[in-house]
Amino acid sequence: MGRVLAVCVSPQKGTQKQNVGSARFLPNWGIEGDAHAGTWHRQVSLLSHEQVEAFRARGAVVDHGAFGENLVVEGFDCKALPVGTRLRCGSVVLELTQIGKECHAHCAIYQAMGECIMPREGVFARVLRGGTISVGDELTILEGGIPMRAAILTLSDSGAAGRREDQSGPVIRELLEAAGYEVVHTALLPDGREPLASELRRLCDGDLADLVLTTGGTGFSPRDLTPEATLEVVERPAPGIAEAMRWHSLQITPRAMLSRAAAGIRKGALIVNLPGSPKAVRECLEFLLPTLAHGLEVLKGTGGECAR
Template identity: 55%
Template sequence: MNTITGTVSSICISPRRGTAKDVVAEARLIADWGIENDAHAGNWHRQISLLPRAAISDFNQKGAGVQPGAFGENLIIDGIDDLKTLSTGQRLEIGECLLEITQIGKKCHSHCDIFKRMGECIMPREGIFARVLRGGVIREGDRVMITDYEPLTAAVITLSDRGAAGLREDLSGALLRERLSAEGYRIVEYLLLPDDEERLKGELIRLADEVGVNLIITTGGTGFAPRDVTPEATMAVATRNAPGIAEAIRAESMKITPRAMLSRAVSVIRNRTLIVNLPGSRKAVGECLDVCLSQLEHGLNILLCRDGECGPS
């Protein structure tokens, strides 16, 4: 991957959330925390927010008249005009500091004053978020270099009423975490949930949109029982279909047992996250992973624009 470079145009901080930030000439970044004396610092994934200067300039040409920090952004970057095309896991070197991109864009839960005045706000669509891997001091004019990627991230969700009630050990979820880790994925979350469609939808949306997980694999809830609602929840949150993975799993599983035709598992994409349903039994999970796991990294690299296949054909 070619190195992408830009510069820090402005550094903005505020001691209180929900307010515009003030411009400072330099700031101290603290590893696993964020910017010293900034309200958004903390032990979470959105420690620092970034906006491209070009997006702010374009917005001001519409008459917005906003100043640096108006959107609550910490860093304004010059020379990288489309930050949202970057991917979670990429790293940014700024001076002596190192950041990791953790989220692209942000859902707007309550419209800010800028939105109420202009009818739009650029932060939800143009902003990106990062956590601090290596701290230090950054200053206006520091060079920003985007160079490499962290390992792909994954989350495992087991759907089982009995498991969630503590009546059954989750052997399938354990196998998934073991196999994904061995394949090089960084497991960021593991959930054991009852067969509840609304709750599963909420967790899938949260993991994809807020945590920015690259791959979510579910196990359980894919059969004909009335409580088997995993495919319905998965399809409900999809932005695009990716049926080939589920089709390939069913085709290969039919060679093992004809009951594979009864699986209703699906595979979909939600924005930049791939979601794959697997059956509930440990044996079936292992067999399904044998079919698909070696191909998922390539698909994710295309989805995340990591291998140069995102440009126009």
């Protein structure tokens, strides 16, 4: 486990980076506002604090960012990590793409010291998953694949008013975590269209979740507007998911035909409406999860097409 000691950016290439304390990392781009961000493989540079300190012990007077590094990390020998290593810091996931670099134009540090540690000690990465990194945040090596992020939204007027306990949300969380998902957000919203539509836009457009599951609001009551809110925001409907869920539920109860649940894709996230009762939630989600996993892999570009 490592710790971030500096987050450095520079608005222009060729200028020394400054420690700004906190910055936003954008997927497949780099650090917002940093001159070296872009759609290439060296979006973020990292340097070990221990190597900086060893260089200072040889007489160098350098501040964080002087070598052009974006992140100064304590606890990792960055250059010892193989290319392809994935590092996680909060919601941010970085993938190492290059170790060291060729130095074509010797910097002021080289002129003063006769050497510079960045070409041999620095490493470079691309941003797989975005978010914010701040000084003091923990950095860990991510073993295995990146877990899919899930958000759970419970729709209930009485629940949002504190008059009723949410029983379906915890069931969804239990099943998701058992299947290896990371539940990153839960919310209890009143029934209706606009609160849900607004929250769905926020989660999908901000790349905050890969799978968004709603529970409640799919029936015939005048306030049951979850499908309308979902279809308002999705860019590509996925009707087969809701159809399969209704078919499965019809094997259990004929009342399943009254479900108006919908599903669809917005940006890089899949939205699925689940029933409101804990029992129906469990039955439907246990049926859906194995196939949803494949669909999400295809959506996120980590899985093959069905015909392959």
